[in-house]
Amino acid sequence: MKVFNSLTRQKEEFIPITPNEVKMYVCGPTVYNFFHIGNARTFLVFDTIRRYFEYRGYKVTFIQNFTDIDDKMIKRANEEGTTVKEIAQRYIAEYYKDADALNIKRATVNPRATEFMDEIIKFVKDLVDKGYAYEVNGDVYFETKKFKEYGKLSHQNLEELEAGARIDVDERKKDPMDFALWKAQKEGEPAWESPFGLGRPGWHIECSTMASSLLGETIDIHGGGVDLTFPHHENEIAQSEARNGKTFARYWMHSAFLNVNNQKMSKSLNNFFTAREILQKYDSEVLRLFMLSAHYRNPINFSIELLEQSKAALDRLYNTIGNLEHIIEVSNEREPSEEEKEFLNKLLEYKNRYIEVMDDDFNTADGISVIFDMVRDINSSINENSAKKVAESSLNLIRELGEPLGILQKSVRGNIEDEIQRLIEERQAARKAKNYALADKIRDELKDRGIVLEDTPSGVRWKRI
Numbered sequence: 001m002k003v004f005n006s007l008t009r010q011k012e013e014f015i016p017i018t019p020n021e022v023k024m025y026v027c028g029p030t031v032y033n034f035f036h037i038g039n040a041r042t043f044l045v046f047d048t049i050r051r052y053f054e055y056r057g058y059k060v061t062f063i064q065n066f067t068d069i070d071d072k073m074i075k076r077a078n079e080e081g082t083t084v085k086e087i088a089q090r091y092i093a094e095y096y097k098d099a100d101a102l103n104i105k106r107a108t109v110n111p112r113a114t115e116f117m118d119e120i121i122k123f124v125k126d127l128v129d130k131g132y133a134y135e136v137n138g139d140v141y142f143e144t145k146k147f148k149e150y151g152k153l154s155h156q157n158l159e160e161l162e163a164g165a166r167i168d169v170d171e172r173k174k175d176p177m178d179f180a181l182w183k184a185q186k187e188g189e190p191a192w193e194s195p196f197g198l199g200r201p202g203w204h205i206e207c208s209t210m211a212s213s214l215l216g217e218t219i220d221i222h223g224g225g226v227d228l229t230f231p232h233h234e235n236e237i238a239q240s241e242a243r244n245g246k247t248f249a250r251y252w253m254h255s256a257f258l259n260v261n262n263q264k265m266s267k268s269l270n271n272f273f274t275a276r277e278i279l280q281k282y283d284s285e286v287l288r289l290f291m292l293s294a295h296y297r298n299p300i301n302f303s304i305e306l307l308e309q310s311k312a313a314l315d316r317l318y319n320t321i322g323n324l325e326h327i328i329e330v331s332n333e334r335e336p337s338e339e340e341k342e343f344l345n346k347l348l349e350y351k352n353r354y355i356e357v358m359d360d361d362f363n364t365a366d367g368i369s370v371i372f373d374m375v376r377d378i379n380s381s382i383n384e385n386s387a388k389k390v391a392e393s394s395l396n397l398i399r400e401l402g403e404p405l406g407i408l409q410k411s412v413r414g415n416i417e418d419e420i421q422r423l424i425e426e427r428q429a430a431r432k433a434k435n436y437a438l439a440d441k442i443r444d445e446l447k448d449r450g451i452v453l454e455d456t457p458s459g460v461r462w463k464r465i
């Protein structure tokens with residue numbers, strides 16, 4: 001498999017530390033709000049990468065953290081007159097609701113920064129002891145100049161980064177690019193005991209600590225949104241490699257931006273959507289299909305129009321699933337004909353093509369195209385007269401290729417039957433109540449959908465026209 005490594009800016013053969021295992025860490029949300037669709041893209045991308053590794057037989061340890069102590073959280077807690085802990089608990093619960101609704105697999109572990117305070121403090125102390133960090137009045141800063149490779153992920157040296165960054169001059173720092181590992185407690189802030197006094201960790205050190213505590217000093221993949229490349233990931237590398245003297249992550253993967261109506265999403269532009277708002281109107285598979293229809297390294301433009309297109313596309317795929325479910329019920333157990341055997345070979349070719357494009361840096365856009373090509377072929381080749389085995393193989397393969405994308409696992413037939421049954425009962429009730437207009441209306445509605453009703457002595461039966 002090939003993975004684009006942001007560190008080398010090229011596609012590289014994926015070689016895990018331990019054969020057939022993937023240890024990956026993805027930066028998770030700061031839990032002070034519902035997550036928006038830009039965050040959702042990142043979560044869906046890495047969920048899909050994880051699922052695809054699993055599809056290819058890897059055992060994946062997937063860590064995604066919750067940042068549960070941070071300036072924004074303190075602000076939120078103060079605004080609401082509650083504690084940071086309560087805010088964290090509430091929005092972690094809300095995160096799981098939305099992530100589960102999006103069919104995002106639960107991480108192996110979702111560590112929380114506040115659960116790793118001892119390890120974080122030790123990490124900071126090690127950096128001070130090794131001469132990479134210094135203390136000023138209860139704050140501890142990382143001295144970027146001491147880490148010679150600083151800037152290697154952003155592909156800029158320290159001078160270029162300084163020129164490009166908006167730096168607030170801080171007298172306490174030796175260099176403007178130095179960053180906080182530990183922040184002394186301010187009035188009214190939660191704080192932990194440390195050798196540097198009461199305080200709390202900086203954001204970057206949390207991820208370095210949780211990644212190495214849970215996965216080891218060198219991990220296979222570190223992922224996150226592209227906006228985290230600098231300074232967050234650059235700083236994670238500096239801290240981890242300075243302390244451990246080892247490569248921190250062998251592959252750095254970044255998912256690109258999501259724009260809304262070709263503009264950056266922002267509350268002030270009134271184009272800001274939470275994942276939950278979208279999920280109230282659209283099935284999660286529509287959102288997944290939409291997000292994965294672009295390569296993860298390409299920006300994606302979100303609009304309701306484009307989402308509608310994904311909805312129509314998903315409907316087409318489920319139509320085929322429904323047809324195949326029906327054909328499996330009515331078709332013949334006979335052995336496949338020569339022509340059908342050829343079709344089974346063709347299915348295998350589609351599968352191989354899917355694997356080929358997905359192995360090439362998780363090209364879900366091309367993977368989805370392969371599924372559509374295959375479904376078109378299935379639609380024109382399979383009908384009620386086909387051998388059951390061919391219909392079954394087709395359905396199984398659609399589901400198999402949809403699984404890494406988190407789509408196409410639902411049964412249509414069961415749902416349709418439930419719905420028809422419900423309408424039949426409604427019609428019966430209408431007749432009993434002598435509401436013949438309604439009863440006829442329901443019968444016509446079913447007829448429009450290709451269902452005819454027969455009144456028999458043992459009750460109402462239905463069949464397809």
Ligand SMILES: [Zn+2]
Pocket residue numbers: 026027028207232
């Ligand atoms: Zn992080």
